[in-house]
Amino acid sequence: MLGEKVIHTIVTDGDKVMQNAIQNVFPHATHRLCAWHLSNNIKSNVKNKPEFVEGWSKFEDGDHMEVEFEEKWRALL
Structure with missing residues (x-):
C-alpha cells in the first residue's frame, strides 16, 4: 500500500x-x-527465429483486445 492506494502492478527491468x-x-x-x-x-x-522476432513487433503497441491477442499469439507460435 502506498498511502491510501493499493499497488496492483509494478513494471521494471x-x-x-x-x-x-x-x-x-x-x-x-x-x-x-x-x-x-x-x-x-x-x-x-x-x-x-527471425520470423518470431518480426511477428513479435506486432504486439509491441499493446493495443489488442484479448480475443484478438490470443488469435495473433497462436498464429505467431
Whole structure:
C-alpha cells in the first residue's frame, strides 16, 4: 500500500534484486517487465527465429483486445 492506494502492478527491468524486493514489500502486486526490456530480451534471445522476432513487433503497441491477442499469439507460435 502506498498511502491510501493499493499497488496492483509494478513494471521494471526484471532485475533479480528488484524482483525480490517487490515480492517482499508488495506481496500482492504483479511484477511485469517493461515493454522495452521485454522486446530487447526477445531480440537478443530468439536470434535463431527471425520470423518470431518480426511477428513479435506486432504486439509491441499493446493495443489488442484479448480475443484478438490470443488469435495473433497462436498464429505467431
